[in-house]
Amino acid sequence: MIEYGLLGKSLTHSFSKSIHSQIDDYDYTFIEKQEQDAKEFIKSREFKGINVTMPYKKTVLEFCDELSNTAKKIGCINTLINKNGKLCGYNTDYYGIIRMIEKSQIDIKDKKVLILGSGATSDTAREAAEYLGASKITFVSRKGNIKFDDYDKFYDSEIIINCTPVGMYPNNLKILVDIEKFNNLQGVCDVIYNPVKTRLLIEAEKKGIKTSNGLIMLVAQAVKAAELFTGKKYDANIEDKIIENLKKNISNIVIIGMPGSGKTTIGKEISKISGKKSVDIDEIIERETGKDISQIFRDYGEEYFRQKEKEVISRIGKENNQIISTGGGSILDYENYLSLKQNSRIYYIKRPLDKLAVDGRPLSSGGINVLEKLYEQRHSLYENFADFEIDNDNIERTSADIWREFNENFGA
Ligand SMILES: Nc1ncnc2c1ncn2[C@@H]1O[C@H](COP(=O)(O)OP(=O)(O)OP(=O)(O)O)[C@@H](O)[C@H]1O
Ligand SMILES: O=C(O)C1=C[C@@H](O)[C@@H](O)[C@H](O)C1
Ligand SMILES: [Mg+2]
Incomplete structure (x- = not known):
């Protein structure tokens, strides 16, 4: 007999297990089933209480012995309680x-x-x-x-x-x-x-x-469902705590800034203190093309590089719980902004132009005048992308400050 859980067709994306484990101390299982098996499972009544998700929120109605007023009015349920063999349907999504x-x-x-x-x-x-x-x-x-x-x-x-x-x-x-x-x-x-x-x-x-x-909806409906599962009333601020935890865990930290300003180094440092995985867009491009950045510029040109960069940013930006160091030119494309922003808080790290590293960086070679021009073209784009700007005068301190700021703002 299952204690509590979530019934649906595909549940790989769901955060419900993690949420319920933060609400109370009961077993919460994912019950992935195709339609016929889902119906059989409900008929078996082999559970104390379940949440129901896509695509079964209406399917389940016919098996309910009782419906709450809200569930009746809306015509679908997401919570089913087995009260001594009687199935009672509720809609806590409401x-x-x-x-x-x-x-x-x-x-x-x-x-x-x-x-x-x-x-x-x-x-x-x-x-x-x-x-x-x-x-x-x-x-x-x-x-x-x-x-x-x-x-x-x-x-x-x-x-x-x-x-x-x-x-x-x-x-x-x-x-x-x-x-x-x-x-x-x-x-x-x-x-x-x-x-x-x-x-x-x-x-x-x-x-x-x-x-x-x-x-917010996901957490609030879960807390309401948990109250129906256990008969307890949970503290009013439990929703906020769970939302904060989830956001901190799933959100990425993205680092943008001029070429050679320390993005890769700081990304790796924050990864050490945060436990989040560090990924570097330039390193992925190099790995996947088998060439280093200056070779790619030389052999295929900047346009090819930008296309590859966009593709990698689009793929990486969808994922969670990472520190993403970008290349200096990632801000040139608005689509990169959307890809990076969707799961992340974005940090613009700043370092005096005369201190920027230039070795192996195709757009930075040619002296301070070249860097000044690049900065003129880009600094407002960095500012527009950024949620927070920070001077990089010391790698450890800058990394710790970024991690603190991220935690104070609960991520993305
Ligand atoms: N605060 C700092 N003090 C001293 N050296 C630093 C500082 N920040 C970065 N560096 C050094 O600057 C160099 C460039 O750093 P890094 O490769 O991390 O820059 P980047 O922004 O990732 O460059 P790119 O734009 O090419 O990806 C490294 O040698 C790094 O150690
Ligand atoms: O994705 C999820 O985990 C869920 C989504 C909604 O359908 C909720 O109604 C359900 O309780 C859980
Ligand atoms: Mg780098």
Whole structure:
């Protein structure tokens, strides 16, 4: 008999095991099953309580002996409790979505809300938006009445809630709408939690719009589910603690800066103090091409190098819990910004031009004048990319300061 767990078709992406282990001391198992086996498992009642995720949140309804009012109204469940053989269904995602909106201080009252998608989570978001007093709720989706192609009729929307998996790992950086077109936008929520920030959120944030990702929702629905599992009431700040822990663990530290300013050296040093894995974009390019950076520039030219750099940054930026040292020119491409920003806090390290290392660096050779020109072209790009700027006057001290700053801000 399983104590507690999560039932779904594919669970490799889920953080639920880690979250539940931080809430209380019970066994929480991943139960990955195809549809027929999932139904058999529920009929067997061989569990005390489970969460249910995609694509079974509606499938499970027919096996419930009782539904909470919210679950009944929304028409899907994510928590199933076995009360002496009787299966009772609840929807704690509803509570999670409300927490996500409230914690990000997005005010939905009397606002026009656009919900992307028409699955179980969209139904839950609709109920939450109604509860919070939205004046108008519109769904756009692939299958519903209003298709994505027609979303231009809703450019006056004030709040967007993405309930589709578009932009979720491994299809990072995909986006359904053009944020620029919405002139009255005040808040954007995305139920996706991997990456930490989807392109939708990065672009909204850049415009100064309030945003929230799906981590808050995920943790809040888990705490509510745990209360149903154990009958206990958990401390109000448990959500914040778990969110902080998760964010610190999954977030990367990205280091940008002029060629030869110490990015690789500092990346390796922070890796030592943090336990996060160190990766260096230039080293990966060298390994994969079998040539060093100056050979690549000489044999194939800068354009080839930039293309390869973009490809490596796109691949590495999707992953978690790393220290990523970049090459000095990574900031020349906006797509690199999106790839790096989605899971990371970005640090711009600065070092006086006359102290920059130049050996083996094709764009830095030619003396101080060349470096000055390069700096003129790039320094505002470094500043635009960066979440934090720091002088590198001492490798150990700079590394320790970056690690401290990262922890104070909980990562990405
Ligand atoms: N604060 C510092 N004091 C003294 N030497 C330093 C300092 N920071 C970096 N260095 C030295 O500068 C050299 C260049 O460092 P590193 O290779 O880490 O730079 P980088 O920014 O990764 O360069 P690139 O842009 O080519 O990738 C190394 O020899 C490193 O030891
Ligand atoms: O990805 C996950 O781990 C989950 C996602 C949501 O469906 C939740 O409703 C579920 O409880 C857990
Ligand atoms: Mg380097």
